[in-house]
Amino acid sequence: MKVRTVAVYYVFTIWTRIFHWLMVGAIAVLFCTGLYIGNPFYIGSQGVEPTFAVSNWASMSTIRFIHFAAAYILMASFIFRVYGFILHRGDRMLPKPWTKLFWTGMLDMGLHYSFLRSEHRPYLRNSMARAGYGGVYGMIFLEAFTGFAMYGQIDPNSWLSKIFGPLNHLLVDEYIVHMIHHYVAWMIILFVIIHVYMATRADMSEKYGEISAMFSGVKFYDKEPDDIGDLKK
Amino acid sequence: MKDVESLWDLFQRRNVSRRNFLKTCVTITGILGLSPSLISDVVSAAEKQPLVPVIWLHGHECTGCDEAFIRSQSPFASDVLLNMISMEYMDVLAAAAGEPLEHHLQEVMKKYNGKYLLAVEGAVPLNDDGIHCMVGGKTFVHNLKEVAKGAAAIIEVGSCAAWGGIQAAKPNPTKSVSVSDVVSGKTIIKVPGCPPIPEVITGVIMHYTLYGQIPPLDSKGRPKQFFGNRIHDTCYRRPFFDSGMFVEKFDDAASKAGWCLYKVGCRGPETYNSCGNMRWWNGLSYPIQSGAPCIGCSANNFWDNDPFYNRMPNIPVPNAIVNADQVGIVAAGALTAGVVIHGALSTIQHKRHHKETHETENDNE
Numbered sequence: 001m002k003v004r005t006v007a008v009y010y011v012f013t014i015w016t017r018i019f020h021w022l023m024v025g026a027i028a029v030l031f032c033t034g035l036y037i038g039n040p041f042y043i044g045s046q047g048v049e050p051t052f053a054v055s056n057w058a059s060m061s062t063i064r065f066i067h068f069a070a071a072y073i074l075m076a077s078f079i080f081r082v083y084g085f086i087l088h089r090g091d092r093m094l095p096k097p098w099t100k101l102f103w104t105g106m107l108d109m110g111l112h113y114s115f116l117r118s119e120h121r122p123y124l125r126n127s128m129a130r131a132g133y134g135g136v137y138g139m140i141f142l143e144a145f146t147g148f149a150m151y152g153q154i155d156p157n158s159w160l161s162k163i164f165g166p167l168n169h170l171l172v173d174e175y176i177v178h179m180i181h182h183y184v185a186w187m188i189i190l191f192v193i194i195h196v197y198m199a200t201r202a203d204m205s206e207k208y209g210e211i212s213a214m215f216s217g218v219k220f221y222d223k224e225p226d227d228i229g230d231l232k233k
Numbered sequence: 234m235k236d237v238e239s240l241w242d243l244f245q246r247r248n249v250s251r252r253n254f255l256k257t258c259v260t261i262t263g264i265l266g267l268s269p270s271l272i273s274d275v276v277s278a279a280e281k282q283p284l285v286p287v288i289w290l291h292g293h294e295c296t297g298c299d300e301a302f303i304r305s306q307s308p309f310a311s312d313v314l315l316n317m318i319s320m321e322y323m324d325v326l327a328a329a330a331g332e333p334l335e336h337h338l339q340e341v342m343k344k345y346n347g348k349y350l351l352a353v354e355g356a357v358p359l360n361d362d363g364i365h366c367m368v369g370g371k372t373f374v375h376n377l378k379e380v381a382k383g384a385a386a387i388i389e390v391g392s393c394a395a396w397g398g399i400q401a402a403k404p405n406p407t408k409s410v411s412v413s414d415v416v417s418g419k420t421i422i423k424v425p426g427c428p429p430i431p432e433v434i435t436g437v438i439m440h441y442t443l444y445g446q447i448p449p450l451d452s453k454g455r456p457k458q459f460f461g462n463r464i465h466d467t468c469y470r471r472p473f474f475d476s477g478m479f480v481e482k483f484d485d486a487a488s489k490a491g492w493c494l495y496k497v498g499c500r501g502p503e504t505y506n507s508c509g510n511m512r513w514w515n516g517l518s519y520p521i522q523s524g525a526p527c528i529g530c531s532a533n534n535f536w537d538n539d540p541f542y543n544r545m546p547n548i549p550v551p552n553a554i555v556n557a558d559q560v561g562i563v564a565a566g567a568l569t570a571g572v573v574i575h576g577a578l579s580t581i582q583h584k585r586h587h588k589e590t591h592e593t594e595n596d597n598e
Binding site: 038061113115174178 | 451452453457461462463466472474475476477478479495496500502503504529532533534535538544545546557558560561564565568569572575576578579580582583585586589
């Protein structure tokens, strides 16, 4: 039996972990219900009289309600995220393009992922992942803004419409807002595929505990990670 | 015409009874969407407010908005024109034409400087110094700027004036823009639609005539009482949407039963207009009621959101007609295949590397 000596790093607080899994659930629900809303089809629950069909479990109205509820859960879960962000340095691993480490790390990962470098330096979170997470937060916020811009207009005099409504004019018209919302949803799914793959890959080849870290909050390293400065001062 | 007078003056001059005058005021209150408690305000406005001189300019457009305007039934367009406003210049309805009419325009502009209401129909072409639309030997953009200077307020009648319309659709060869793109510093009311609902045009004019002020506008300048709600939220077919009962094809049973037109491209969910509640031709019908999906004619840039009978626009992919969902499924599939291959290659690389390091470790021992 081979003995491996590792140091244990507490990276993610419970708040970020709760946020992460709430987000996973919410986005899964949002994407599925969103696809249905964009292209509804007969799913057997509809009758021939709308008076009765509307209260069925899978009517358009119910599915839209689930979509909006999941959206509110996603938005509310950001409270956990922000709390963790304030509380703990490990929850603050942002992309830092003004540092040299960000760019050397980017090159390092680029070469590694294109099989030109068999091993990469140890990182708490590598530059590509940082950039990717920055991007997905951007996409989620874009979805939130466009979503509220459309949702708020149910009552054009509401405060929600006052805040987000002007976005409909800023982006030419509400139809374009619908399209952006739809396209970005697909981009988030493409991100998810890459994200799940990369996490699994790292977990299997590097043994830092990449996947379990999102449950336990800790990672294991043989060597000190290059970006340890983000965790300790 | 003599000095402008009020609606009540006009009724008296024509020997119409006070009773009829009050009836008219009640009707107007209703049309403007005002509460019945405001009838007395409307009456006093109609007694005192002088009739507003209106100048109606035509630019880069099809006069379809005029066709709509003259079909207004409550109030009748003829009533608006003859009794409620003093229409001083409108090329298509004026009895005079040519030099005398253009001369009259100059006189009116001087006489009512700062007081007249300017209604503009049509986009403003800017390319090649604006020569793509000439009125009376001058470019429309020149005329518009000149007349706009002395206007109390400007109404953009129709989607062309409000957004640029079909002229501004891609590729916009004449570089057409909306009126508000070339006129600044004036109160501008957008009344979009291709054409706008007749009663909406007359309603906005009447509101200004009676109150001497513009109606409450939304952030883009559209009167809230007419453009406050989506057609979708006021549509009588909305229960079918909420229930998930959709027309799939124009000749299917659902279409005959009058189900929701969402899947055949209805733009009601994105379009703000009064079609759902006021309807057209005195409440007779509107496109959705006739079984045709809304094309969003009062929305900015709606011409470019084609095809009109699809929920989503096509994504330009060579040799294929596909929408975002189809592209998304293929992209997600390709990406999944990609990561699987990358994963397999990574495993091979990892094993090889492991072997090498293992060997070196052994050598060192």
